[in-house]
Amino acid sequence: MTLPNPEFFAQFDHDQLVAADKAHYMHGFHMFDEHREQGSLNIAAGDGAYIYDTAGNRYLDAVGGMWCTNIGLGREEMADAIANQVRQLAYSNPFCDMANVTAIELCAKLASLAPGDLNHVFLTTGGSTAVDTAYRLVQFYQNSRGKPEKKHVISRLNAYHGSTFLTMSIGNKAADRAPEFDFMSDLFHHISCPNYYRAPQGMSEADFLDFLVNEFEDKILTLGADKVAAFFAEPIMGSGGVIIPPKGYHRRMWEVCQRHDLLYVADEVVTSFGRLGKFFASQEVFDMQPDIITTAKGLTSGYLPLGACIFSERIWQVIGEPGKGRCFTHGFTYSGHPVSCVAALKNIEIIERENLLAHVEDVGVYMEQRLQTLADLPLVGDVRCQRLMACIEFVADKHSKALLPDAVNIGEKIHLRAQAKGLLVRPIGHLNVMSPPLIISHAQVDEVVEILRQCILDTATELRQNGEYQGR
Known part of the structure; x- marks a missing residue:
């Protein structure tokens, strides 16, 4: 597709969309309180491995929509x-x-x-x-x-x-x-x-x-x-x-x-x-x-x-x-x-x-290796990845594998930090899950890993300051 330009995004009335979404749209796995307070990330366009919200902000979609945008978005054919x-x-x-x-x-x-x-x-x-x-x-x-x-x-x-x-x-x-x-x-x-x-x-x-x-x-x-x-x-x-x-x-x-x-x-x-x-x-x-x-x-x-x-x-x-x-x-x-x-x-x-299966063998192994570099970070208990299915499990204590309290909402915290930096990962309780499009490149894998690294470190610092994490 032709990449969206400022005129494309100017057509959207952000406040009206937020209000209509809250008033009428019941989502799958609808979180009533959160949706009432925060609304949704409203998506307007997609191209390859990226999606754009109604304000024109671009996100690398490491979730692949819902495990599904394998060949990437916006293909003319x-x-x-x-x-x-x-x-x-x-x-x-x-x-x-x-x-x-x-x-x-x-x-x-x-x-x-x-x-x-x-x-x-x-x-x-x-x-x-x-x-x-x-x-x-x-x-x-x-x-x-x-x-x-x-x-x-x-x-x-x-x-x-x-x-x-x-x-x-x-x-x-x-x-x-x-x-x-x-x-x-x-x-x-x-x-x-x-x-x-x-x-x-x-x-x-x-x-x-x-x-x-x-x-x-x-x-x-x-x-x-x-x-x-x-x-x-x-x-x-x-x-x-x-x-x-x-x-x-x-x-x-x-x-x-x-x-x-x-x-x-x-x-x-x-x-x-x-x-x-x-x-x-x-x-x-x-x-x-x-x-x-x-x-x-x-x-x-x-x-x-x-x-x-x-x-x-x-x-x-x-x-x-x-x-x-x-x-x-x-x-x-x-x-x-x-x-x-x-x-x-x-x-x-x-x-x-396009021989995408061979590409997955290549970039998937690279993603497995790069994500493993996050294993020694604070909060990270386990890193699981096979080709283009990946998950980071967060814990309060690496030795005992004890989880943080549900109220900390650790997966969501890191997801929101990543979103602010232009990366989408999927929060599921104490997990962040990824399933990027098959077309993802080595450089985009590096982008995923580096943004996640910084978000995990920043979140650990915040939790320590709040007395919610001891860093063991």
Whole structure:
């Protein structure tokens, strides 16, 4: 896009936008008191890895929108592809015996990229609906094979699988479980988060891995393998704090699933389409073959809403058995939307043509190395980064790993300091999470690290002066 100029920003009435936002716009994960007092950062434009607020201030978006602006913002060829599709076919019924060309082409492309025999695709409107679809598919499959009792699901503590009623119940991130909401509990069970940083003191990583695998198998046996249908897992837990599991974790958990006839559902809503340097991470990065993959976010790089539930030939053969007269009575008005599908196809074309996966391997390793230079700073307990997924965990005491009081709001404090310096990181309690666009450069990684360094040091000084941090 053409970079915004002062005349572009002059069109916005900042005060009016703030007032309208406060009066009418209920955001996702709306913080009522904070929003009432502070309002929002109102974004007006984006270009590459940068976004601009209505006053024209520029920010390096190290959050990548919401883990999703993989190819960067403002690409003219994306705009042209979307506009051309709107002119050609803006909408088509996705149900029953109707299809459209771009949806067919996208499903074939996804099948070619997905690992193993994941040859079948159900298109959705985003990540939450992709995971919701995955569970409905699990139900349909188990009933179709004559196992109506096999419906229980095992997930992990601190997991995030979406924000529908069903998917929020599958996940179990404490901060997201507002007491004013209800959750399903009878079919969903949660085992330990694979966060070695929070393992019992003195436990080796190998012993921690054994504990996790044994806990999983014990949970299956306790519930009864004839009742447990599936294991839902993010390859790297995203919103839970970029939790990178011990080496071999997913392979061994998959082997447990194989022994006990569980489907392995890999929630790759975040990790797919280049974030870890591969189109899909399950097999190429973590050496296991899931039965179902859910994806969204980087599928269109955020240009339009779209998700997908990709599943195996084995599942397809069971649910679509000839002569049974079955109907998969599940769908969304906007799944397979032709304009969203053309955005996904163009997005994949750009990733392939510009060799962005190789770029992620290069710049991602550089980001891992540079972020580790922050590990010795005050407040920093752990630095977790794999390619372009990163998190800094802040603590009150490096030795005990004790957290600062919630009232300090440490992630938010550092986020706001960074924002004032033109950098966006995502605050999640005592964490700052990053997932920059795949196009980020070495120089921009340096900018992220240097701004964060100064913000962490300044925040530590402020907290010491206030008596809120002793610096141990």
